[in-house]
Amino acid sequence: MGRSVQLPRIIAQWFAARGWLVRAHQQAMLDAAARGRHALLTAPTGAGKTLAGFLPTLADVATNPAEGLHTLYISPLKALAVDVQRNLLTPVAEMGLDIRVETRTGDTPAARKARQKEQPPHILLTTPESLANLLSSPEAAAMMAGVKRVIIDEVHAFGTTKRGDQLMLCLARLQRLAPALQRVGLSATIADPESWAGWLAPDADATQVEIVVAEGGADPAIDILVIDDRIPWGGHNGRWAARAVMRRIEAARLAIVFVNTRAVAELVFRDLWAENDNALPIGIHHGSLAPEARRKVEAAMAAGKLRAIVATASLDLGLDWGDVDLVIQMGAPKGASRLLQRTGRANHRMDEASRCLIVPGNRFEYLEALAARDAVQAGELDPDGFRPGALDVLAQHVVGCAAAGPFYPDELYDEVKSAAPYAGLTRESFDAVLGYAATGGYALKAYERYQRLVALPDGRLRLRSAALARQWRMNSGTIVEAVAMNVVFGSGKSRHHGRRLGQVEEYFAGQLRVGDSFMFAGQTLEVTGFDGADIHVRMGRGSPKVPVYAGGRMPMTTRLAARVRGLMNDRARWPGMPDDVREWLAIQARVSRLPGEDDVLVETFQRDDRWYMVVYGFAGHPAHQTLGMLVTQRMERAGLKPLGFVASDYAMACWSLDPVDDPRPLFDPTVLEDELAEWLAASPFLRRAFREVAIIGGLIERVQPGVHKSGKAMSVSSDLIYDVLRRYEPDHLLLTAAWTDARGKLTDVARLAALLEQAHARLSHVRAAHVTPLAVPSLLTIGRERIGDSADSALLLEAEALIAEAMRVD
Incomplete structure (x- = not known):
């Protein structure tokens, strides 16, 4: 193993002045860097993870001072990059090191970006989107040639997403520009470090990637809010407990209140403010706020001027505000890893427990919260499913490479294959992407606007014009928000x-x-x-409307769903549950049955003039949404006159004019692929998926100088191209990419297929005499859709009648 690397005196003195010792995992990171190895560090909150990542950089620059870019730091969030800069500048200043640290994100002024190309800092903190933009510059080769390290923080946020595809393509390019580049990944919540090491540095042999695991740390303290042993029947965001939550905020030094969507952030902020009797300063933070508004809130938080902040995922990764002593999760966390990540925002000290309070929205969410806490306490995190890199992202990357300068296709192919998501990319697929990037494909090559690449006599490809490079930089990125x-x-x-x-x-x-x-x-x-x-x-004043935002719904993970099933069937755990939940489960077991751990429970019953079927699949909202589409389509063909359906993470409920006497044929898995293809082709899902891949792939421009492109105009453009390709080039690259996205992200076909196979093998059908306790949350959702949110009294009467009927034991 060799001797451990010693810190330069100036850094060692800084540690000593604080009474600190270099932790074992920090020393391991120093040693790995000295041996020229890539490194993956997994460390709990408060373990000095970020400092461990930067320590080799600080030591190297302190010992061998030189101008030029030394280290790139990649953050999944703009806010995290700004926060890391703030926390890094303090020790750099205290050590007296001559090291310049700057950020470069979409919020960075153009003048500073231009100056950074001419006079780069020693450490540049950026995001995948800004890095891709920077690499598309002709100056990138000179700027990046001396880069020695790239640090990817919260690496788990990238691996299974298109942003991860984009990042790894960028790292492949960086490795070519700076062959000795060391890659470093940091995370607190990865379940399989060996797989992540392969993703981080796929070309390296196992001995070249050091996996460092930080030991120790206090276990998190996670509580679930229950008031008077009562948990609501419906709802999903915990707003029912706003007053109790406000009292917890008053007792804390500083609290982060996490919610799962931007719309809920606005609602929860309003609810808390209404209960804020002491007028404590509370902020709100989400991705739709202007950069200036977000920075103002972040600065107030860092300065200790706030007592609480309501936030979405815009703040749940790595932010280090030492005074935060309480995290509150409104609604179920949807995954053990996400719960651990958010809990870790409190008490950034390794020897102190991070405190989290979960506020379940309903009884199913209570079980989910309990299951998530069990998983965290058992050290069981959610596994990550790596998948092949997306072709629309690769197409965008190819044009970005051309923007930096001409390239040889063979060389670019080898470079692309060195990125883990594209390691299995065939030359045929690469050539198809290249052809699309050059001409738009067979059906579109006659249109000049899609002619982007031209060939040089020596076989290289270059961008057709400088204007295309500018347009590419304005429209690049893999995050497609609604207009x-x-x-x-x-x-x-x-x-x-x-x-x-x-x-x-x-x-x-x-x-x-x-x-x-x-x-x-x-x-x-x-x-x-x-x-x-x-x-x-x-x-303004009065009763306001609440903005809606596309996306944002996070499905419950498969592993967490299995734990929820286990809790329902483990009667030894029932005495520790609130009275409401225990009674709910007990009466369900008497009037129907509980979903088993390995079967699919289907209940049918009549209510008023309609017949209901409730399927407890525990497969997540996207899969249940698709199941609803599939099952009602099959019911229509069977003449059962379906009227509609609703879906949640736990169940799908549909209603019809005629009863479903035997549900088994409705769950036949053998014709899933054909039916799904037929349904997707006719549904808005495929068109929506195509619009996203067309934007990422560069067929549709999001931004043009001085032009506001309306959503209607973008949809018309997308639909026209979609119809042309479906008719004249059905195997077009972007149609294939759209099918892949629609099957995965939008409809979760993999979990749906597993659910159908499970139902085919073990389906339990209960013909209930009336609505059952477990069915109430689904029927309450139907009630809200029928009545509308403004009809509070009517909805309340409907809910009371439902609950009374469900809890009746004949």
Whole structure:
């Protein structure tokens, strides 16, 4: 193993002045760097993970000072990059090191970006999108030639996503520009370090990747909020407990209140403020707020000027605010790894327990919260399913490479295959991507706008014009948000004359009229006018509407679902549950039965003039949503007159005019592929998936200088191209990519297929005399859809009748 590397005196003195010793995992990272190895560090919250990642850089620059970019740090969040800069600048200044640390994200001013190319800092903190943009510059080769290390923080946030595909393609390019580059991955929540080491450095042999595991650390303290042994029947975001949550915030020094979607963030902020009797300073943070608004909240948090902040996933990765002593999770966390990650935002000290309070939205979510806590305490994290790299991302990358300068196809193919997601890419597939990037494909090559690459006499390919490079940089990236409109505070004719608060989706904005009020940035705003892409607002009052946002729903993981089933069937655990939950399960077992650990329970019953079927699949919302589409389609063919369905993470409920006497044929797995293909082709899912891959793949431009492209215009463009390709080139690269996305992300076909196989092998059908306790949450959802959220009294009466019927034991 050899002797351990010694810290330079200036850094060793800094450690000694604080009474610190170099932890074993920090020393291991120093030693790995000295041996020229890549490294993957898994460490609990408060273990000095980020410092361990940067320590070899600080030691090297302190010992061998030189100008130029030394280390790239890749963050999944802009906020995390800013936070790391703030936390890194302090020790650098205290040590007296001559090291410049800067950020480069989409929020960085253009002038600073230009200066960074000419005079790069020693350490550049950035995101995958900004790194890809930087690598598309002709100056990239010179700027990156001396880079020695790249640190990927929260590496688990990348591996199974298109952002991960983009990042690994960028790292493959970096490795070519700087062959001695060392790759470093940091995470607190990966279940299989060996697999992640292979993803991080796929070309390295096993001895070249050091896996470092930090030992020790206090176990997290996770509680579940229960008031008077009562848990609601319906709901999914914990808003019922706002008053109790506010009391917990009052007792804490600083709290982060996590929610799962941006819309819920606005609602929870309003609820907490209504219970904020002491007028404590509370902030809100989510991805639709303007950069200035997010930075203001982050700065206030870091300065200790807030007592709580309501946040989405925009703050759940790696942020180190030492004064946070309580994390509150509103609604179920949907996965053990996510719960551990968010809990880790509290008490950033390795020897102190991080405290988290889960506020379940309903009784199913209580079981899910309990299961997630059990999993964390058992050290059981959610596994990550690696998949082949997306071809639309590769197509974008190819054009970005051409923007940096001409390339030889053979060389680029070898480079791309060195990225883990594309290690299995065939030359045939690569050539198809290359052909698409050059001409748009067979059906589109006659259109000049899709002609992007031209061949040089020596066989290299180059970009057709400099204008295409500029356009590529404005539209690159793999995160496709719905088309949005700017929310501008003030009555100026342009957003430049008002204060930009952020964005809401165009679909929601289209429902607004002058004088309407809506919630945004934690405030009630009144619409005063519209100007192109801008909604002008002022402070409002009354009952506001709440913005809607596409996506954001996180399905419960498969492993967590199995634990929920186990809890329902483990009667030894029931006495420790709230009275409401224990009674709910006990009466369910008497009037019907509980879902088994390895079967699929299907209940049928009549209520009023309709017949209901509830399927307890525990397969997550996307799979149940697709199951609803599939089953009602089969019911229609069988003449059962289906009327509709609803889906949750736990169940799918559908209703019809005629009863389902035998549900088994509805779950036949043998014709799934054919039916799914037919349904997807006719559904909006495939068109939606195509729109996303067309944007990523560069067929549709999101941004043009000085032009606001409406959602309607983008949808029309997307649909026209989709119809042309379906008719003239059905095997087009982007249609294939859209099918892959629709089957995976939008419909979760893998979990659906497993559910159908399970139902085919072990289906338990109960013909219930009336609605059952487990069915109530689903039927309450139906009630909300029928009645509408404004009919509170009618909904309450419906809910009371349902509950009374379900809890009746004949």
